[in-house]
Amino acid sequence: MKEARLGVEIIEKEFQKVVFNDKTYLLHESSSIDIKEKERFIFLSAYDEYIIAYKYRGDVLQASHNSKAFTNGVFFPLILQNGRATGNWEMTLTRRNIAINTSYFDNNAPNKFVCG
DSSP, rough: HHHHHHHHTTGGEEEEEEETTEEEEEEEETTOSSOOOOOOOEEOTOOOOHTTOOSSOOTTTTTGGHHEEEEEEOOOOOEEEEEEEEEEEEEOOSSEEEEEEEEEEEEEEEEEHHHH
């Protein structure tokens, strides 16, 4: 941490401070914060670093949904929608097809997609 703080201090003028959810982030001047993207969904495996690697997950996971994302050290496969965890998924393999079942945190109606 000492070296990291020193490194930030050395190039402090190259950073812009951005406040998001009452937390301050440092973004390098080469970063763009005005990126406009289409809506994006990503299916994360259980124990993916995106969720598991951080103690504070509030920027990507609403605290009221913690028990749907992990419990007692067990992390579940998650659906990311534009960078935020919004649901769970499960894949079932049979001889003839692959089924992906999804459920969203704010909508209890499960969805099922079948490929085969």
